[in-house]
Amino acid sequence: MVARLSFQTQRFPVKLYDFHPPVEDFRSAVLEGLSLPQKAISPKFLYDKRGSELFDAICQLPEYYLTRTERGILQTHAHPIATCLGGHTLVELGSGSSQKIRILLKAAPQVRTYVGVDISRQHLQEACLALMQDFDALDAIAVCADYTQPLPVEQIPEIRDHRTLGFFPGSSIGNLEPMEVVTFLKTMAVLGELIVGVDLKKSATILEPAYDDAQGISAEFALNLLTRMNRELGANFERQQFTYQAPYNPQAGRIEMAIVSRCDQTVRLGEAEIHFSRGETLRTEHSYKYTIEEFQLLAMEAGFQPIQVWTDADQFFSLHHLKQI
Ligand SMILES: C[S@@+](CC[C@H](N)C(=O)[O-])C[C@H]1O[C@@H](n2cnc3c(N)ncnc32)[C@H](O)[C@@H]1O
Structure with missing residues (x-):
């Protein structure tokens, strides 16, 4: 995978590594998917772009308990979570509007580099720019890539040359089939440590x-x-x-x-x-949707040790801190 572009301009001072999948990939994936039984x-x-905007609107809905519950967990436990971050480079997978990470960045001013990884290029660039404007000492890097493929870390010195911690919120891991979760976590071993948001089983x-x-x-x-x-x-x-x-x-x-x-x-x-x-x-x-134990078993199968789990009072949502064994 070759980064097609990596630039910063005065108007747009966010460094972008662009591995955006070409339209041809979309066409062939759609044709293949529509031919399945x-x-x-x-x-x-x-x-x-429209899909990313609509997802942001979903996050505001009264029925969509996931966003406000995960935010609540991050706010309640911001300091212990910030301690896990140490001085690592924070790599957020499926970063979207990069809203939740703000709670952690406020609690962890020692974090100097943030790498947002998302498939939705324009949304990603705007989110990284907004972070740089709001957090003076922070360098925010945009990586437009498909996180279900191995991250091309060799081409991203901000990840390659630093100790990193991956943040994967929003229950996005729930979109993967359980066996895909194991494969995905194995490919993310390159990040060393992870904090993953997992929605819990409920009515x-x-x-x-x-x-x-x-x-x-x-x-x-x-x-x-x-x-x-x-x-x-x-x-x-x-x-x-x-x-x-x-x-x-x-x-x-x-x-x-x-x-x-x-x-x-x-x-x-x-x-x-x-x-x-x-x-x-x-x-x-x-x-x-998983129980805490079901998700920990998948993490262990992928070679991660569960270090800590944070949840809300209703046990609706969980945040798992995992370290590579
Ligand atoms: C469920 S939203 C979560 C957004 C945000 N992290 C949150 O917690 O509110 C999923 C995000 O992941 C991105 N995304 C989905 N599939 C992806 C993939 N295969 N590779 C990279 N980004 C992806 C979407 O563009 C979107 O921003």
Whole structure:
């Protein structure tokens, strides 16, 4: 993987390492996903600029307990967590708007370098710029890359040459299948230590509205993928012919988010024709929920030692500090 760009300008003083996947990767992933018996597209493609904005709106929803609960844990335990950070370079995976990291940066002024890693380039650059403006002594570096691929650390001296700690909040790890979690954590061993946000198992009456809210923003977030495929891949999805669902599957311990076809229909994507039957689903995301012990077992299988877990009073969410064994 070659960084296509690494620059700072006076107007945009954030160093960017750009490993952004090309449109051709999006096209081939979509064509492959739409040819599966259970149609599926990776959640990483939900985050174009509009998708990132919609995700920020989801974080404000009353039903979306995840963001405010994880923020609460970070605020309550900011000092012990800050102690773990030491003078490490902080590498945030799936950094989004880089909001939660602010709580830690305030508690850990000794941290001088922050590396945000995200697939949504413009959103990432804006978030890093805002951090540099608000934290005078901080150097914020943007790495636009797919974190499900090994991080090209050899090309990022800020990671290669320093002791690092990876921060992976937002329950993004829940989007990976459990066996993928082990592979992912193994590739992140390069960071040495991790703090990972993991959503805990709870009642479907709390889980389902969090992923299918009354205002329809979660639905809009998923259906934006159709708009993105129309714009970037020349597809002809008709948005009003699709709807959205997010049931909890208690056996699998996951929310299953999907776009649902309202009718029998055929969609064109370049040369390809894709048929949808009425009620057929296109999976956009799984969001796995774990007990603390279930997640620790996966971490240990990946070669990490669980050091500490922080939770909220309701045991809705957990933050795990892991060290490579
Ligand atoms: C669930 S949001 C979490 C955002 C933020 N960390 C938080 O806790 O609120 C997931 C973030 O990860 C990014 N993302 C999703 N898949 C990714 C991938 N494969 N590689 C890099 N970034 C990814 C998205 O652009 C988005 O910013």
